[in-house]
Amino acid sequence: MVQAHVQLMPMRAALAGLLLLLGACSVRPVMPPEPLPPVEVADTSPAASLLAAADSARARNEYSAAGRYLERALSVSQSGEATVLYRKLAELRLEEDKPRAAEGLALRALREAPDHPQWQAELWTLVAEARDRQGDEAGRDAARDNAERLQQEP
Amino acid sequence: MPKNVSSSFFSRGLLIKATLVFLVLLLVGLAWLDALVRSRFDSHQWQLPARVYARPVELYNGRVLDMAHIDRLVALMRYREEAGASTPGSWAREGNTVLLHTRGFRDSDGGEPPRRIRLRISNGRVAGLASADGAAVPVARLEPMQIGSIHPGHSQDRILVRLAQTPPELVEMLLAVEDRQFYEHHGISFRGLARATLANLRAGGLRQGGSTLTQQLVKNFWLTRDRTLSRKLLEIPMALLLELHYEKPQILETYLNEVYLGQDGARAIHGMGLAAQFYFGRPLEELEAHHYALLVGMLKGPGLYDPRRRPERARARRDLVLRASHAEGVISEAALERALARPLEVVPRTGGALYAFPAFIDLVRRQLARDYPPAVLSSDGLIIHSTLDVLAQLAAEDALAKALETRDPGGASALTGAVVMTAPDQGDVLAVVGDRRARSTGFNRALDAVRPIGSLAKPAVVQAALEQPRRYHLAQHVMDEPFEVPLAHGQVWAPKNFDDKSQGAIPMLDALAHSRNQGMASLGMEVGLDKVIATLRRLGVQRRIPAYPSILLGSLELSPFEVAVMYQPLATGGFRTPLRSITDVLDLGGEPMARYPVSADPVLDQDAAFLTQWSMIQVMREGTGRGLLGVLPADIVVAGKTGTSDGFRDAWFAGFSGNHLAVVWVGRDDNQSAGVTGSNAALPIWGQVMASVPQRSLRETAPPGVEWVWMDADGVRTSGEGCRDARRYPMMTASIPQESTSCGERRDNDEGVRGWFRRMFN
Numbered sequence: 070m071v072q073a074h075v076q077l078m079p080m081r082a083a084l085a086g087l088l089l090l091l092g093a094c095s096v097r098p099v100m101p102p103e104p105l106p107p108v109e110v111a112d113t114s115p116a117a118s119l120l121a122a123a124d125s126a127r128a129r130n131e132y133s134a135a136g137r138y139l140e141r142a143l144s145v146s147q148s149g150e151a152t153v154l155y156r157k158l159a160e161l162r163l164e165e166d167k168p169r170a171a172e173g174l175a176l177r178a179l180r181e182a183p184d185h186p187q188w189q190a191e192l193w194t195l196v197a198e199a200r201d202r203q204g205d206e207a208g209r210d211a212a213r214d215n216a217e218r219l220q221q222e223p
Numbered sequence: 224m225p226k227n228v229s230s231s232f233f234s235r236g237l238l239i240k241a242t243l244v245f246l247v248l249l250l251v252g253l254a255w256l257d258a259l260v261r262s263r264f265d266s267h268q269w270q271l272p273a274r275v276y277a278r279p280v281e282l283y284n285g286r287v288l289d290m291a292h293i294d295r296l297v298a299l300m301r302y303r304e305e306a307g308a309s310t311p312g313s314w315a316r317e318g319n320t321v322l323l324h325t326r327g328f329r330d331s332d333g334g335e336p337p338r339r340i341r342l343r344i345s346n347g348r349v350a351g352l353a354s355a356d357g358a359a360v361p362v363a364r365l366e367p368m369q370i371g372s373i374h375p376g377h378s379q380d381r382i383l384v385r386l387a388q389t390p391p392e393l394v395e396m397l398l399a400v401e402d403r404q405f406y407e408h409h410g411i412s413f414r415g416l417a418r419a420t421l422a423n424l425r426a427g428g429l430r431q432g433g434s435t436l437t438q439q440l441v442k443n444f445w446l447t448r449d450r451t452l453s454r455k456l457l458e459i460p461m462a463l464l465l466e467l468h469y470e471k472p473q474i475l476e477t478y479l480n481e482v483y484l485g486q487d488g489a490r491a492i493h494g495m496g497l498a499a500q501f502y503f504g505r506p507l508e509e510l511e512a513h514h515y516a517l518l519v520g521m522l523k524g525p526g527l528y529d530p531r532r533r534p535e536r537a538r539a540r541r542d543l544v545l546r547a548s549h550a551e552g553v554i555s556e557a558a559l560e561r562a563l564a565r566p567l568e569v570v571p572r573t574g575g576a577l578y579a580f581p582a583f584i585d586l587v588r589r590q591l592a593r594d595y596p597p598a599v600l601s602s603d604g605l606i607i608h609s610t611l612d613v614l615a616q617l618a619a620e621d622a623l624a625k626a627l628e629t630r631d632p633g634g635a636s637a638l639t640g641a642v643v644m645t646a647p648d649q650g651d652v653l654a655v656v657g658d659r660r661a662r663s664t665g666f667n668r669a670l671d672a673v674r675p676i677g678s679l680a681k682p683a684v685v686q687a688a689l690e691q692p693r694r695y696h697l698a699q700h701v702m703d704e705p706f707e708v709p710l711a712h713g714q715v716w717a718p719k720n721f722d723d724k725s726q727g728a729i730p731m732l733d734a735l736a737h738s739r740n741q742g743m744a745s746l747g748m749e750v751g752l753d754k755v756i757a758t759l760r761r762l763g764v765q766r767r768i769p770a771y772p773s774i775l776l777g778s779l780e781l782s783p784f785e786v787a788v789m790y791q792p793l794a795t796g797g798f799r800t801p802l803r804s805i806t807d808v809l810d811l812g813g814e815p816m817a818r819y820p821v822s823a824d825p826v827l828d829q830d831a832a833f834l835t836q837w838s839m840i841q842v843m844r845e846g847t848g849r850g851l852l853g854v855l856p857a858d859i860v861v862a863g864k865t866g867t868s869d870g871f872r873d874a875w876f877a878g879f880s881g882n883h884l885a886v887v888w889v890g891r892d893d894n895q896s897a898g899v900t901g902s903n904a905a906l907p908i909w910g911q912v913m914a915s916v917p918q919r920s921l922r923e924t925a926p927p928g929v930e931w932v933w934m935d936a937d938g939v940r941t942s943g944e945g946c947r948d949a950r951r952y953p954m955m956t957a958s959i960p961q962e963s964t965s966c967g968e969r970r971d972n973d974e975g976v977r978g979w980f981r982r983m984f985n
Contacts, residue, residue: 115283118361126332133815137332137807140821143648145281145362148881148919151648158821170822173798177823180796180926 108188110150116142123157132165152181152188159195168202175199190219253460260464263445269383269480271604271811272374273595275587276367277576277611278651278806279328279335282342282352283362287917289347292614293321299576299613300368301504308355311337312509319344322355326506328366329813330608331806335364368576369500370611371584373591374601380487382496383604383811384507386476392553393495393507393515394475399551400519400544402436406471410437410462437462440478484518485525487572492525500577502530504570512554513562516544517569530569538567573662576613581664582641582657583611586784586804589670594817604811610651610804615644618915619654619885620661626908627659627889630899634659638897640889640905641668642912643787647884649821650791650800653916655784666892669783674873674890677777677866677901678738679786680759682793682835684747684775685735687758689831689955691750696958697838698938698950700728703742708772716772718744721867730938732952735838736846738865740776747775761826763788763799777866783888786877790886793839794862794879796926797832798823830928830955836862837953839878840921847902848878854910855880860920861913865901872896876905881919885912929953935964943967 110117123138139161143154155178162171175195182189193216200208280296282288297304297314305313308324315322320343327337340363343351352360372380386394398405404412412435434442441461465474483491484498492501498518499507520540521528530537542563549559573579587609591600599605619642631638644654657667666672688695703726708716718740725741726733734742747755755775756768768779781789784802792799800823808817827835839862842848847865855861863878874889874897887905891897899905925931932941936948939960943949946966 115281115285115362122332133807133818134332136818136820137330140649140806141281141332141362143821144646144651145283145286146648147285148922155823162820170820173823173825174821176825177795177798180798180829181922184924 105185105187108153108183108185110142110146110153114147114150115145116147116150116154119145120154120157123161127161127164132161135161149183152178152183152192155181156192156195159199163195163199163202166202168199172196172199172203186219186222190216193219253464256457256460257464257468259445260461261468264465264469264477269381269604270374270379270602271383272372272380273591273600273603273605273607274369275371275373275584275607275609276328277370277609277613278653279330279364279367280613281362281364282340282349284349284352286349287347288342288344288349290319290321290344293342293344295614295617296365297323298574300365301570301575303505308339310509312505320351323365325363326366326509329606329809331809331815331818334813335366338363367608368613370576370580370609370613371578371587373588373607374490379493380490380497381480381492381494382500382507383480384494384496386472386479388508389476389479389495390508390510390515392512393510393518394479395551395553396512396515396519396544396548397436397479397522399548399553401439401522403551405436405475408435408437408466410464410466411435411459434458435462436478437465437474440474440481441465443481443483444477482522483525484521485529502569504575511562511565512548512558513541513545513565514568516548516562517541517567520544530567531572534567534569541567579662580611580613580616580655581662582667582669583609583616583652583655583804585657585667586652586655586670590804605816606809606811606813607805608807608809610646610649610653610806611655612644612651612653612916615912615916616654616656619644619656619912622908622911622915623656623887624659624661626904626911630904636897637891637893638889638899639668639892640887640908641672641783642885642887642908643669643783644883644885644912644916645787645791645802646882647791647794647800647879648882650802651806652787652802652804653883654912668888668892671782672888672890672892673780673782673785674888674894675778675868676781676786677868677873677875678740678743679789679864679866679875679877680774680777680779681735681738681743682839682864683758683762683789684743684750684755685731685838686762686793686827686831686835687754688731688746688750689834690754690758690828692831692955692957695731695750696938696952696954697732697834698730698932698934698952698954700938701731701734701742701746703727703729703734703739703745705741706745708748710771718772718776730950732838732841733846735864736841738842738847744772744775748772758827759789761799762790762792763826777868783886786875786886786888787884790877790879790884792826792832793836794884795823796836797825797827797829799826800824830926833926833929834953834955836921837923839864840923843878848876848906850902850906851910854907855914855918858920859918860923861918862921863906863909865906867900867902870896871898871900874899874901874904876901876909878909878913879921880913881921883913883916883918885909887912925953928956930956930959932959933967934960940964 110120119138119142123135126135126138139154139158146154155174159171159174159178162174175192179192182192193212197209197212200212302312302314306315308315308322311324311326313324320341322341324339325337328334339355340360341353341355342349354360374380404414438458441458480494483493485492492498495518496507499505499510503510503514517530528537528540545559545562548554623640623642627638627640639659642656645652655669657669705725710716720740729742752770759768768774788802803819805819810816840860842864843851843861848863859880861878861880863876866875872890872894877886887909889899889904931951932954933944933949933951935942940962941960942964943966
C-alpha cells in the first residue's frame with residue numbers, strides 16, 4: 070500500500086498539470102467563482118471592540134497592551150473567531166521579533182480556520198515568513214507551497 | 224593656697240574636660256542618631272507585598288450571567304447598595320437591570336476608569352450593556368478582586384496610600400485626637416505633654432502618652448514597642464531630628480502608612496489603606512466619617528479596641544473620637560449625629576475574596592517563585608493579574624463539595640477530591656480546588672496528590688497509533704481478549720477488563736469509548752511502549768514514565784494539575800499551550816513589567832489529534848461518559864475520558880468543550896479503596912463544573928487531511944451509506960483502505976474537484 074501510494078504521486082501530479090493546462094485552454098466560458106465572504110470578527114461581537122483596541126495599541130507599538138487586548142478577545146470570543154485572533158497574535162509576535170512563537174500561533178490559526186482557501190493561504194504565507202525568520206528554509210518552502218496551492222483553488 | 228588653687232583649678236579643668244567629653248559624646252551620639260534617622264527615612268522602602276488579583280469579570284452582551292451571579296459578585300467585592308450608584312463601589316437594582324459603579328484599575332492594556340454601567344439581565348445572560356447615560360458599551364470590566372498577597376520573609380502587609388489620596392476628613396480627625404499642634408511643633412509638644420501629664424494625674428494612672436505623631440512614628444519606625452526609659456530618651460532627639468530634615472506632609476504620609484492597626488493571624492496590618500480593607504472590605508477613599516473615627520480610635524490600642532472582638536468598646540472609642548472631632552470643628556453637628564447613629568459596619572474576616580482561594584494562590588506562588596526573587600515579591604508592591612475566574616472557582620468548589628457530601632456525608636469515609644479548570648485556548652487556569660473544604664489551606668490535592676491516572680492514559684495510546692496512519696485507523700479492530708506479557712523476574716502482566724469480560728475483536732474507537740482494558744492494552748503493545756511514552760512526553764508529562772506495559776492502563780501517577788497539562792493538546796487539536804496562572808505583572812505605579820503571553824506549539828500530528836479528539840467525543844455520546852447526557856445543553860459538543868485506578872481507589876474524569884477543560888479527581892488521602900469509579904464519582908462533578916460556565920462546542924469539522932468514510936463492520940473495507948453494519952468514521956487520507964465492499968457509494972464526502980485535489984496532494 071505504501072509502495073502504491075508513492076508511485077501514484079508523480080502520476081497524479083502530471084495529471085493535475087495536464088488538467089490545469091486543459092482548463093486554461095478551454096473555450097467554455099469560465100464563470101468567476103463566487104468569492105467567499107471574508108473571515109473576520111463581526112462588528113456586533115464583543116471581541117470586535119477589543120480587536121480594534123488591539124490594532125490601535127499595535128499601531129502605537131504598545132505590544133504588551135495589544136497582546137492583552139487580543140487575549141481578552143480570545144477569552145470572550147464566539148466560535149469561528151479564534152482563527153482571526155490567533156492570526157493577529159501571530160502577526161504581533163512577528164512584529165515583536167518572536168518568529169518561533171509566531172509560527173505556532175499561525176499554525177493554531179490554521180487549525181481553527183474555516184474552509185476558506187484564500188484565508189488559509191494567507192495563514193500559510195504567515196507561517197512561511199515566521200519560518201524564514203528562523204532560518205528554516207525547507208519549512209518556509211513547504212509553507213509557501215501550501216499557500217500557492219490554496220491560492221489556485223477555486 | 225596654691226594647693227587649693229591648683230585643686231580648684233584641677234577640678235574646674237576636670238569639669239571642663241568632662242563637659243567637653245560629654246559634648247563630644249553628645250555630638251557623636253547626635254550625629255549617629257541623625258545618620259540613623261536619615262538613612263532609614265531616605266532609603267525607606269515600604270515593605271509592600273505583591274498583590275494577586277483575580278481575572279476581572281468581563282461584561283458583554285450574551286455573556287452568561289444571572290442575578291445570583293451578580294449577588295455573589297457584589298457581595299465578594301463589597302459593593303454597597305445605593306440608589307443611583309453614585310460613587311465607586313456601589314450598585315443598585317431596578318427589576319432586571321443592574322447599575323454598577325465600578326472602581327477602576329490598572330492593567331497592561333491601560334485598565335479601566337471607574338464608571339457607571341447599566342446591565343440588563345435576561346434569561347441568565349447579559350442582554351444589554353450601556354453606560355449610565357445610555358451609550359452602548361461593547362465590553363466592560365469590573366475591577367479584579369484581590370485574592371491574596373505574597374510576602375515571603377516577613378509578615379507585614381500594607382496598601383500604600385499617598386497623602387493626596389487620603390481623605391482630608393480622616394487626617395483632620397487624626398490630628399484632632401492625636402496631635403493638635405502637629406503643624407506647629409518641631410517634633411515634641413510641651414503643651415501636649417503637659418496636658419497629658421495633667422490628664423494622667425487626674426485619672427491617677429498613665430492614660431495619655433502625650434506623644435506627637437512624629438514621636439509615634441519614631442516609635443513605630445526605629446524603636447521597639449516596649450516602653451523603656453532608654454527608648455524614651457532616644458525618642459525625643461530622634462523626633463526633633465526627623466522634623467529638622469523632613470517636611471510635615473512627608474512625616475504625615477509615612478505615619479499614615481506605617482501605623483500598626485491590628486493583626487490577621489501572622490499578618491500585621493499596617494497603615495490606613497490596608498486597615499480600611501481589613502476592617503471594612505473597601506478602599507480608604509470609599510469610607511465615611513464613622514469609619515475614619517474607628518480607625519483613628521484604634522490607634523491607641525488595636526487589640527484593645529478590636530471592633531470584631533470587642534465591638535462595644537470599639538464603638539465607645541469611635542464615638543469619643545467623633546465627639547472630639549466635632550469639638551475641634553472637623554465635623555458638623557449634623558454629621559456627628561449621623562455618624563453616631565451608624566453601626567460599626569465591620570465586615571467578617573472571611574467571606575471576601577482575599578485568601579478565599581488558597582489552592583489557586585498556591586499555584587500562583589509557585590509560578591512567581593520561578594521568576595521573581597523573594598525580596599522583590601515581598602517589598603516592591605507588584606500587581607499580579609492572575610487567571611482565576613472567581614465564578615468558575617466558586618462553581619467548582621460547590622460542585623465538588625455537594626457531590627462529596629452526598630456520597631460521603633460528613634466525610635465519614637474520608638472521601639476527598641480536587642478540581643482543575645482551564646481555558647485551553649489561552650492556557651489560563653480558571654479554577655483550582657484542592658479540598659472538599661475549599662477554604663482549607665492544608666494539602667493541595669490539585670497540585671500535590673499524585674495518583675495513578677487509570678484510563679486517562681488511553682487517549683495517548685490512540686494518538687500514538689493514529690500517528691501511523693498507514694497502519695492504524697479508528698475503525699480498525701483491536702483484540703479485546705485475555706493476553707499475557709512476561710515481565711522481569713518471572714512475573715506476568717495480564718490485563719483484565721473492568722467487567723471481567725472480553726468482547727473479542729472490536730473497533731479501536733469502541734475500545735476507547737467503552738474503555739476496554741484488554742483492547743487498549745493489546746493495541747498499545749502493538750504500537751510499542753516507546754511510542755506511547757513519546758506521545759505522553761509530547762502531551763507534556765514531565766515525570767519519569769517507567770517502560771512497563773501497565774502504563775498503557777494508567778499506572779502512571781500524576782496530579783490533577785498535571786492531567787490538565789496533559790489533556791491540553793488533546794483539547795486544542797494538538798497544540799501545547801503552557802498553563803499559566805499569571806497573565807501580567809505591573810509595578811507599584813501600574814506600569815507593565817512582564818507579560819506571560821499565550822503561545823501554541825504544535826506537538827501532535829494534527830490530523831491524528833483531530834481523530835483522537837473525535838473519539839473522545841464518542842466517549843461522551845455512547846461510551847463511559849454518556850451518563851452526562853442532560854447535564855449539559857444537548858447541542859454542546861464535549862469530549863472526555865473516565866479513569867478508575869485499581870481497587871476503586873481513584874476516580875477521574877478529564878474532558879473539555881471548545882473553550883473549557885476540567886479535570887476531576889475523587890479518592891482518599893490514605894490511598895485506600897474509595898469505592899469510586901470515573902463514571903459514578905468524577906463524571907457527575909465534571910458535568911456540574913462544566914455546566915456552570917458558558918460553553919462553546921468542539922469543532923467537528925475535519926481538517927484538510929481527514930475525510931469521512933463509511934466502513935464495513937470488520938473495519939477493513941470502505942462501504943457505502945446505508946449498507947449493512949456500515950459505520951462512518953473520520954479517517955486520515957493515508958489510512959483509507961483501497962479495498963471496498965460492493966455496497967453503495969465508496970465515499971460520501973469530500974467529492975468534487977477540491978476533494979480530488981486534496982487526495983492528489985496527500
